Amino acid sequence: MIGAAGRMGSEVCRAVEEADGLDLVGRYDAGDELGDLGGADVVVEFSVPDASPANVAHCVDRGINVVVGTTGWDEARLADLRTRLADHPDVGVLIAPNFAIGAVLMMAFAAKAAEFYESVEVIELHHPDKVDAPSGTAARTAALIAQAREQAGLGDVPDATTSDPGGARGGRADGIPVHSVRLRGLVAHQEVLFGQTGEMLTLRHDSFDRVSFMPGVITAVRQVADHPGLTVGLENYLGI
Ligand SMILES: NC(=O)C1=CN([C@@H]2O[C@H](COP(=O)(O)OP(=O)(O)OC[C@H]3O[C@@H](n4cnc5c(N)ncnc54)[C@H](OP(=O)(O)O)[C@@H]3O)[C@@H](O)[C@H]2O)C=CC1
Numbered sequence: 001m002i003g004a005a006g007r008m009g010s011e012v013c014r015a016v017e018e019a020d021g022l023d024l025v026g027r028y029d030a031g032d033e034l035g036d037l038g039g040a041d042v043v044v045e046f047s048v049p050d051a052s053p054a055n056v057a058h059c060v061d062r063g064i065n066v067v068v069g070t071t072g073w074d075e076a077r078l079a080d081l082r083t084r085l086a087d088h089p090d091v092g093v094l095i096a097p098n099f100a101i102g103a104v105l106m107m108a109f110a111a112k113a114a115e116f117y118e119s120v121e122v123i124e125l126h127h128p129d130k131v132d133a134p135s136g137t138a139a140r141t142a143a144l145i146a147q148a149r150e151q152a153g154l155g156d157v158p159d160a161t162t163s164d165p166g167g168a169r170g171g172r173a174d175g176i177p178v179h180s181v182r183l184r185g186l187v188a189h190q191e192v193l194f195g196q197t198g199e200m201l202t203l204r205h206d207s208f209d210r211v212s213f214m215p216g217v218i219t220a221v222r223q224v225a226d227h228p229g230l231t232v233g234l235e236n237y238l239g240i
């Protein structure tokens, strides 16, 4: 486990220790020498966006499969990783912006609904210790919605705003409006609002506890070696 002392890392260590047939062979955190990673077959990586690419590269170069939950994997970082994996064709890497089954379904439902609605906005809500905004889940949701809208020939979301000195309208990801809320007491939550004349569809997912991510992480640990190359999104392991 890389990022073992973190909020997710400590939960993953517990889940692996409780899982039948899995052995936790090493815990690594900031400043640790990764070396051969305890001879691990699979590494789980939940660290920080700036450290994740180097950690994953270290594993790939040693032929170790990796399950990655850390955010910040933009297209440039994914392209570098694909290049590296080309030299290690037997290694599997899964990068999943969200391991909660409900969040994976929410993203799939959002992609499905996107072509039917003129308006859409994503609101993600997280604990205030989160360092990145928007969340990886919101960025991925926006990318899927943008792709579906483009395929359907939809243009920009309607928005007559001409004055917004304080940024009250929030940000944009792939052209989709995204709003990030940081609130003590929250864990990880997201709403996708779709609007059309006379109606509205709301998709909402809530992770109230980090245990919600563990079935997805354990499933990924068990499957990653059977999926050589780079996979983005847990849905690809679940047949969704
Ligand atoms: N895909 C998913 O389902 C989920 C993804 N996440 C994502 O996972 C990541 C971690 O989240 P969270 O656990 O809440 O964050 P934390 O800050 O609690 O944990 C991150 C850990 O990584 C450590 N770390 C920092 N630099 C390195 C490094 N170079 N090598 C190894 N470890 C390092 C940190 O140490 P230190 O504190 O000393 O810097 C800390 O212990 C985030 O990107 C978050 O968005 C979170 C939840 C679910």
Ligand SMILES: O=C(O)C1=N[C@H](C(=O)O)C[C@H](O)C1
Residues within 6 Å of the ligand: 071, 097, 098, 126, 130, 134, 135, 136, 137, 138, 187, 188, 189
């Ligand atoms: O930092 C978090 O907590 C989370 N990060 C991921 C994200 O950015 O989408 C997944 C989940 O939302 C929790």
